[in-house]
Amino acid sequence: MPRGDRDDRMEKGERTTPAPDRSERGLRSRSGTPGHGNTGSRGNTGGRGISGAGSGGISAGSPSGNRGVGPRPPAQANPQQSMRPVKKTWRDWRPNQIVLRRNQVLTLGLVTALVILIAVAGVYKSMTAEEAPVLTGADVTTPKETQSAATTVPLKGRMGAFTQTDSAAYDEFEKWWGMDLTYVVDFGDRKTWEQIANPAHVLDTWNKDKYRLVLGVPMLPDELLDAGMESWDEDAMPVKKREMAKGGDGDYDQYFTELGENLVAAGQEDAILRVGWEMNIESWMWGIDDPKIYVKYYKQIVDTMREVPGNKFEFDWNVNNGYNPNSAPDYYPGDKYLDYVGVDVYDLHKGNYPYPKKCSQACREEMQTAAWEQNIFGGPTGLSFWTTFAAEHGKPVSIPEWALWDRVDNTGGADNPLFIQFMHDYLTRSQNNVAYANYFEANSAQGDHMLTESFPKSAKVFKELFSPKK
Numbered sequence: 416m417p418r419g420d421r422d423d424r425m426e427k428g429e430r431t432t433p434a435p436d437r438s439e440r441g442l443r444s445r446s447g448t449p450g451h452g453n454t455g456s457r458g459n460t461g462g463r464g465i466s467g468a469g470s471g472g473i474s475a476g477s478p479s480g481n482r483g484v485g486p487r488p489p490a491q492a493n494p495q496q497s498m499r500p501v502k503k504t505w506r507d508w509r510p511n512q513i514v515l516r517r518n519q520v521l522t523l524g525l526v527t528a529l530v531i532l533i534a535v536a537g538v539y540k541s542m543t544a545e546e547a548p549v550l551t552g553a554d555v556t557t558p559k560e561t562q563s564a565a566t567t568v569p570l571k572g573r574m575g576a577f578t579q580t581d582s583a584a585y586d587e588f589e590k591w592w593g594m595d596l597t598y599v600v601d602f603g604d605r606k607t608w609e610q611i612a613n614p615a616h617v618l619d620t621w622n623k624d625k626y627r628l629v630l631g632v633p634m635l636p637d638e639l640l641d642a643g644m645e646s647w648d649e650d651a652m653p654v655k656k657r658e659m660a661k662g663g664d665g666d667y668d669q670y671f672t673e674l675g676e677n678l679v680a681a682g683q684e685d686a687i688l689r690v691g692w693e694m695n696i697e698s699w700m701w702g703i704d705d706p707k708i709y710v711k712y713y714k715q716i717v718d719t720m721r722e723v724p725g726n727k728f729e730f731d732w733n734v735n736n737g738y739n740p741n742s743a744p745d746y747y748p749g750d751k752y753l754d755y756v757g758v759d760v761y762d763l764h765k766g767n768y769p770y771p772k773k774c775s776q777a778c779r780e781e782m783q784t785a786a787w788e789q790n791i792f793g794g795p796t797g798l799s800f801w802t803t804f805a806a807e808h809g810k811p812v813s814i815p816e817w818a819l820w821d822r823v824d825n826t827g828g829a830d831n832p833l834f835i836q837f838m839h840d841y842l843t844r845s846q847n848n849v850a851y852a853n854y855f856e857a858n859s860a861q862g863d864h865m866l867t868e869s870f871p872k873s874a875k876v877f878k879e880l881f882s883p884k885k
Contacts (some may be wrong), residue, residue: 567843570881572597575629575853577816580620588856591867593882598687599626600815600853605633605700612673623682629731629815629853630683632674634662634691634701634712647698656703663711668719675723685727687851689815690716692731693759694746695739706745713748733757733815736798737764737790744796744804755813755850756805760798760838761820762828764790769825783833792837802847814842814852819870822862830869832876839880 575598578584589596599621603614611633621628637646639658644651661667678686691701694709703709717730732753734743767786770779792798805812819834820827828834842849855864863869866877 566845568845570594570843571883573842573849573851574881575599575626575851577601577853577855577857579857580617582620582622584856588867593878597627598629598851598853600629600631600855602631603633606637608636608638608667608670611636612670613677614674615677618677618681618683621683628678628683628686629851630678630686630688631692632671632688632690632716634716635659637700639700646700646702652697652703655700656705656708659701659703659705659708659712663708663715665715668715671716671719672723675720675726675728678728679723679725684725685729687729687731687755687813688720689731689733689757692733692757692815693735695741695743696735697740702741704741706741709746710748713746714752717748717752729754731755731757731813731815733759733813734801736760736801737794737796739796742796747808750808750810753810756801756808756810757813757815758798758801759816760791760814761816761818761855762786762791762831762834763820763822763826765824765826766790768828779831780833783828783831786828787834787837791834792841798841806848811848811850813850816855817852818855818864819866819873820862820864821869823860827862830872832873835873835876835880 571594574592574594575596576585576588576592577600578588580601585596585599601617601621603617604610614630617628617630635655635658640646640651640654644654646655678684691699691709691713693699694701696702697704701709701712713732720726720728730753732748732755734746734757736758762783764786767782767790770782774782787793790797794800802812817838819829819831821829841847842852854866856866858865858869866874
């Protein structure tokens, strides 16, 4: 409470002690500081003046300036009290007081000068600093460097696709694309060991002279599960870990030797093998929560298939992009057991999608960009992370699968031309060292991926960016 308000209240009789005469009050007002011994803070006073710490201000009936320190002794009579104060002149100041004042002035001046210099330096730095660019797929190794002809590589010779095990569909997509494709990605059946060891339908479909096969190699068949059990069931985890451990001990080597021999016989001796792909997804038969068991078995398979006569196999250690239950770096088998660090990339993330019901084009683009920067490309285990990871291990990057996704649960970006643009920028940047990339041109029960059927806006941008210039 301001001092004047307290004095007014005291004049109106709100006192607990006899009021001294006016001369005594005058002395106390000059020599003491009533009301400021424990004033607390001014926050949240609501315009009521200074409030005490833990109190609602100075209460009526409390002696002003006497909170918590006990009663003060009565003032002593002062014979000089009624006299006018004597005004001091410069002669009355002592030399040490003059020096003290001069030192204070010098200190204040130095502090002020230092503050001004810091402020000027900050302004200069902000004016000369380069504006941080928005990261896209073209900005993994050197974000400040702009995309230019000197840092790009052509797409031709590095592109491929998945169109199920259907050569006619592949030819049709290749024609629509307008480019001669080099790679074909496919998967054999995996219900039994026999199907894993001899993917006859796959080997019969693809022309050995035209396309290089990128084959997904299952580590276990579904037949090892109990009847009625699915690989993603919680009860399946102990079974999967037990069988994976047996594989690491060499119990299943014969099936991978047979697979290697069948590949060589079919003219696919240089096939790229994705052994136990996307191991960081628990729904696969080899998706287990014990990296040591996985790594041991992965190495056993690679060593076994490298012993097949006539083989020129390459191995793609292939993770699923973004967040997954298992931490994929923990499953890395070591540099000598792979030729590529593969990353499957989809326009998918439940943290960024779905779009709200009322979402304008600007709203959609903002969400699509956020999905790319925060999770698909950026984020703890996005494409940027894996590109750096591969470079640190001296390996090229591969993209065995990439695609748009209109998921049934609406957690995909659907028709998203920005994703096509981002992927093009990433794939053509030489510093990213991408060996090959396959577009996943096939729809499934989980949603649509097909450029030719489902995404007209993205298809147009794809043709503009990925087709050879006439």
